[in-house]
Structures are given as C-alpha cells and as structure tokens.
Amino acid sequence: MAIATPSYLELSKNYQEQVLSLIEQSQKLAVESVSAWSKAVQPLAKNAPAAPVAGLPTPKEIVDNQYGFAAKLLEAQHEYLTAVLNAAAPALPKTAPVSK
Numbered sequence: 001m002a003i004a005t006p007s008y009l010e011l012s013k014n015y016q017e018q019v020l021s022l023i024e025q026s027q028k029l030a031v032e033s034v035s036a037w038s039k040a041v042q043p044l045a046k047n048a049p050a051a052p053v054a055g056l057p058t059p060k061e062i063v064d065n066q067y068g069f070a071a072k073l074l075e076a077q078h079e080y081l082t083a084v085l086n087a088a089a090p091a092l093p094k095t096a097p098v099s100k
Contacts, residue, residue, distance in 0.1 A: 006014075057065070
C-alpha cells in the first residue's frame with residue numbers, strides 16, 4: 001500500500017499557515033500589551049504638548065502610505081518575475097502536473 005507523500009506546495013502552504021498563525025498570536029499579544037500600557041499612561045499623556053509642527057500626518061496615515069507603497073512594490077515585483085519566468089519558459093525543464 002503506497003503512502004501519499006505531500007507535494008512541495010502542500011508542505012510549503014502548511015508551513016506558511018503555521019508561521020502566519022504564530023505571527024498573528026504574537027501580534028495579538030503585542031496589541032494587548034500596548035493597549036494596557038496606553039491605558040496606564042493615559043493620565044500623563046493628557047498633559048503632553050501638541051506636535052511642534054502643524055500639518056504632520058498621523059501615525060496611521062504614515063503607516064497606510066508606506067504599506068500602500070509596499071503593496072504596489074510587491075505587485076510590481078510579482079509581475080516582473082512572472083514575465084521573466086514566461087520569457088524563460090522555453091528553456092526551463094518541463095515538470096509533470098501535480099495530481100490531486
């Protein structure tokens with residue numbers, strides 16, 4: 001009786017899911033810690049001076065802007081590498097399709 005061996009993509013996706021799960025768990029703990037810290041220092045923060053320069057973007061605006069750029073960059077890299085692989089396809093070894 002043959003034992004089915006997981007394919008590279010199955011192993012890779014499983015590993016990716018595990019890594020993402022660990023990252024999500026650690027991020028949740030970090031957010032909970034920041035929330036607790038924020039509540040603890042809130043009385044002190046009320047007396048903090050305003051930003052010295054008018055018109056500065058909020059931290060959220062900065063993060064959104066940078067992640068928007070990163071998403072565009074990642075998409076451009078994906079399109080580029082897909083084009084390179086398509087151009088190289090005639091010289092690449094042929095592989096058998098994965099059966100499911």
